[in-house]
Amino acid sequence: MNNFDSYRRNFLSIVGITAGTVASVTLAPNLFLREAKAKPDDEAVTDAKRWGLLINVDKLEDGGDACIAACKKEHGWGDDPKSNQAQDAQWVRKVKVTEKLTGHSFSLPVMCQHCETAPCVDVCPTGASMKRADGIVQVNKHICIGCRYCMMACPYKARSFVHETLIDQRPQSPRGKGTVESCNLCVHRVDKGKNPACVDAAPDALIFGDLNDPNSAISKELKQNGGKQIRADLGLNTGVRYQGI
Amino acid sequence: MSNDSIKNTTSYSELDNNGLGYWGILAFFGLLVIGGLGAYNYMHHHGHYVTGMNNQIVWGMPHVFAIFLIVAASGAANIATIGTVFGKQVYKPLGRLSLLLAGSLLIGGLIVLLLDLGKIGNVIEMAKGALNFKSIFAWNMILYSGFLAIIVVYLWTMMDRTKTSKSLYKPAGIVNMVWRFLLTMGTGSIFGFLVARQFYDAAILAPLFIAASYVYGTAIYSLLLISTYRLTSRDIGDAVIKRLRYSLPLFIVAVLFFEWVRHLANLYATEHHGIESYILSGDQFSSLFWCGQILLGSVLPMILLWGPWFKNHNLALISASILAIIGGFIQLYIIIIGGQSFPLILFPNAEVSSSFGDGMVNSYSATFSEYLLGFGGIGLSFCIVMIGMKVFRMLPATLADAKVTD
Missing domain, CATH: 1.20.5 (Single alpha-helices involved in coiled-coils or other helix-helix interfaces)
Incomplete structure (x- = not known):
């Protein structure tokens, strides 16, 4: 050569x-x-997407226990040492429902339903209780004054108040004494293109995705088989939907 | 001078008591304030786990005290309104004390609300503009601070002798009256606009709170007026007492009317049967409602005040006022605590249970520190009243019949 x-x-x-x-x-x-599906940190959230969660209760054999455990692990709530059981935070809980007339029974995880017109956002005096453009409802702890009006207003009792000083918190999900908190659809994971922790804990029963995208798995499933809202009578157009309730 | 202006026939004077009585009472209220501050420090340092409040009963005894004081503040200013806006001469000398009491009660109530907040430091963010104008709380902050400002101007028109102030006397009175209506409606709407809970979500709570404000305010004013005049050996005649005697039960009737309509509407709608039977015939709240609010706090005061047996008897007005205050406090306790303790209905016609209190009645018992904080607010209100009466000419030198134009 x-x-x-x-x-x-x-x-x-x-x-x-x-x-x-x-x-x-x-x-x-x-x-x-x-x-x-990741979003660069410096890119603003837009309303092009609306995040939603579909929970098929029939496929949740444990009624949501695994999801709840994953949420606890991700956000570090549930074992506040000084609070009593009624004071301890619960971002998501398993609710057992038995219809009185028929005896039909099922269990489901209930958490923030990420309403389109969220009562907690309406009543918050400071705007700390806020909805992101992509539909995720969460609390800005930097301006939450801890008045608990949002807890009074939430029809799903989805919010908890931090009743004590906390140590050893999860870096990705800081919590603060005297502020209100609730499920934020694992916003830190979603922005990195991951699923919320509960979805990864029960991938067969939960679908997370963009409700605005007709081709997303959640939209297709909802279009084909439907999904119910808890207290649909309130007209809040929740981002969390259920099948099998 | 127009007919609407205050006639200068009334002479006012400061409290000139320097004895143990005045300072002793002031010290008592001062101790309540110190107790309240101690309770705040304790709750703030540890967090709300030291209170009886929790994730189910999120507003507790401090809120009952605070809302009672705020609602009473609006009603206390009604005495001034009747004199100014409706031109009732006999009420005019009572106006200054009415406004002093109103402002003091409002400050006491607001401080209790403020000191119960979880993150009081973040309130500064609101001052920096973090305000959500769709929030009734945000409206109320404007309504409450505006009310205080109006009280100051209104008092000035009563106390200053310049032409400008006199010409503003009636306009200030009208603005004050309208503002009070909005303010008390705003306080009632804190609950009235909540769709989540079975016992709230009713616009009738707004007029109910207005009527209730008249009861609480008139009762507290009557007690303050009679006790101050008795302790300072000033004359107070039947003309003034008679007015208060007759107006208080009228306001009680108005409250009963709104309560009746509210419960009746709830009893008609199936979705509210649960909460109604819980309040009206359940274990926890039915005796408080029937014996406390209705019998003790409403019917008995009406008998005492309207019955022919206690005519022109201060004791009847004093005991009726005390009963009406207790009844009012119970009324707010039932609304605030009773309303929250009933479970939210996520699935109608179903039994529900969870580890988070779903489907069950939530219990609440206030801790000592919560009472202490609430009484601290009352202490603060009456410290301000007592200092105000000592520093400014709030009280007519005499309210004897001969000196009062009926």
């Missing part, structure tokens, strides 16, 4: 690597991140 060929091969290799790198840098965020 003469020198010319060697130079040409090297040159083409460099051009190829450079072109490949440029193409990767340009296209990869769209390709890879779309796949993983």
Whole structure:
């Protein structure tokens, strides 16, 4: 092989690597991140998406125990040492329902239902109880004054008040004495393109996804088989839907 | 000077008592304030786990005290309104004390609410503009602070002798009256606009609170007026007592009317049968409602005040006022604690249970610190009243019949 060929091969290799790198840098965020649904930290949340959760109660053999355990582990609630049972935080709980007339019985996990028009957001005097553009309802603990009006207003009793000083918290889910908290659909995971912890704990029974996207798994399933809201009479258009209730 | 202005025939004077009586009573209320501050410090330091409040009963005894004081504040200012807006001469000399009491009760109530907050430091964020104007709490903050400002201006029009102040006397009275209506409606709407809970979610709570404010305010005012005049050996004649005697039971009737309509509407709608039987015939609240609010707090005061047996007898007004205050307190306890203790209905016609109190009646018993905080608010209100009466000319030198225009 003469020198010319060697130079040409090297040159083409460099051009190829450079072109490949440029193409990767340009296209990869769209390709890879779309796949993983992640959102860069500095990108604002928009209403293009509306996150939703569909829970098939019939497929939840434990009534949601595994989901609840995963939520506890992810957010570190439920074992506040000084609070009594009625004071201890519960972001999600298993509710057993038995119809009086028929005796039909089922259990389901109940948490923040991520209402489109959330009463907790309406009543909050500071705006700490807020709904993100993508439909996730959560509490901004930096401006929550701990008045608990949102707890009075929530029809699902989804919120808890932190009754004591907490130590050893989860870095991804800080909690604060004197503020109100509730399920935030694991917003820190969702923004990184992951599912909420409860969904990963029961992937056969829970579907998480974008309700605005007609091709998402949750939208297709809801369109085909439907999903009920708890207290649909209130017209809150919840982001959390159930099958089998 | 127009007919609407205060006639300058009334002479007012400060409390000139420097004896043990005045300072002793002031010290008593001061001790209540110190107790309240101690309770705040204790609750704030440890967190709300030291209280009886929890995730089911999120508002407890401090809120009963606070809302009682705030509602009473609006009613206490009604005495001034009758004199100014409706031109009843006999009420005019009573106006200054009415406004002093109103402002003091409001401050006492607001401080209790404030000191119960979980994260009081974040209130500064609201001052920086973190306000949600769809929140009735946010409206109320504007209504409460506006009320205090109006009281100051209104008092100035009563106490200053310049032409400007006199010309503003009636407008200030009208603004005060309208503002009070909005304020008490706003307080009632805190509960009235809550769709979540069976015992709330009714707009009638707004007028109910207005009527209740007249009862609480008139009762507290009557007690304050009679006890102050008795302790300072000032004359108070039957003309004034008679007015208070007749108006208090009228306000009680108004409260009973709104309560009756509210419960009747609930009894008609199947979805509210559960909460109604819980309050009206359940174990926890039925005796409080029937014996406390209705019999002791409403019927008995009406008999005492309207019955022919105790005519022109201060004792009848004093005991009726005390009973009406107790009845009012019980009324708010039933609304606030009773309303929260009844479970939320997620699935109608079903038995539900969970580890979070679903489907069961939630229990609440207030701790000592919660009472202490509440009484601290009362202490603060009356410290302000007593200092106000000492520093400013709030009280007519005499309210003897000959000096009062009926």
